[in-house]
Amino acid sequence: MGESARPRAANARRAEIIRLLQIHGFQSVAQLADLLEVSDMTVRRDLHKLSAAGELRVVHGGASLPHGTLRTADFTSRGAQAREAKRRMARRAVELVEPGATVAVDAGTTTFEVAAALPSSFDGCVISHSVPVLQHALSLSAAQVIGLGGELLAASQAFIGQQTIDALAGLYADILFLGAAAVRSSGTFVATDLERPTKQALVSSANRVVLMADHSKFEVAAPVRLGPLDRIDVLVTDRPLEAGTARAFASAGVEVLTTDSD
Structure with a gap:
């Protein structure tokens, strides 16, 4: 049961990362770890998986959307x-x-x-x-x-x-x-x-x-x-x-x- 729950939890967490980036344009690793209540290591692992799928860009200290943001x-x-x-x-x-x-x-x-x-x-x-x-x-x-x-x-x-x-x-x-x-x-x-x-x-x-x-x-x-x-x-x-x-x-x-x- 615990094992089967892990993919669902990871998917939900990564969907939330994308949602936060759509709202704010950029999120630091520390911000995401705090909001998602997980470790920095877990956040970095999620970011690299999402980056490999082309859904975000890993930048210094955090992540941004691949197409950037119009917000100054x-x-x-x-x-x-x-x-x-x-x-x-x-x-x-x-x-x-x-x-x-x-x-x-x-x-x-x-x-x-x-x-x-x-x-x-x-x-x-x-x-x-x-x-x-x-x-x-x-x-x-x-x-x-x-x-x-x-x-x-x-x-x-x-x-x-x-x-x-x-x-x-x-x-x-x-x-x-x-x-x-x-x-x-x-x-x-x-x-x-x-x-x-x-x-x-x-x-x-x-x-x-x-x-x-x-x-x-x-x-x-x-x-x-x-x-x-x-x-x-x-x-x-x-x-x-x-x-x-x-x-x-x-x-x-x-x-x-x-x-x-x-």
Whole structure:
């Protein structure tokens, strides 16, 4: 019985390695050993078998997909910040998605985790202007995917501008997962005015808007106001809000979902 279980366990482990690479582009041996709860030696053996089958590339310290990734080093670096908190938030956020729903996903590392958390069997529709989200959507074989073109903003790995806004004019989303650079009691904020019109068009196209903002977004400032809190239906965050901020969200009628009580 133990012997027959080993191939199944190995196959499941290697399938998980490929899934993680599809989401993150690169994983170190140490990261994989920790996530899979196995030894470094076991991970290296799995990587070499997958490499021999042409499913990944073994690189210094870990592995990457054979075709590379469209995500830049900057995007990957930002995504690594509070990654586990973002993953918990994403898992909570995906619980809001109804079967067959049309889901719009904003650009950003936190919203990307929502796309990554969608089950591989998801059979709804994904709308996005985010290059990393669209790349990941290649693995959602049952889903319809609509990419919004426009001018590529390298810093956010997303298409923006009038062409993107025009593409949204004929679209409707059941739910939008929105990102922001900063959140205050007075509203949500973004880093540059280049992003604002596209984000506002995404908000206008959606029946329900879910703001994805970890605790760090309440501790920083950004110069460009995106909109008031009453344009948000749900906030998903990782820590309880400060009392004044919590009152502001409650007054705006925003449901707050927190993943961490610490």
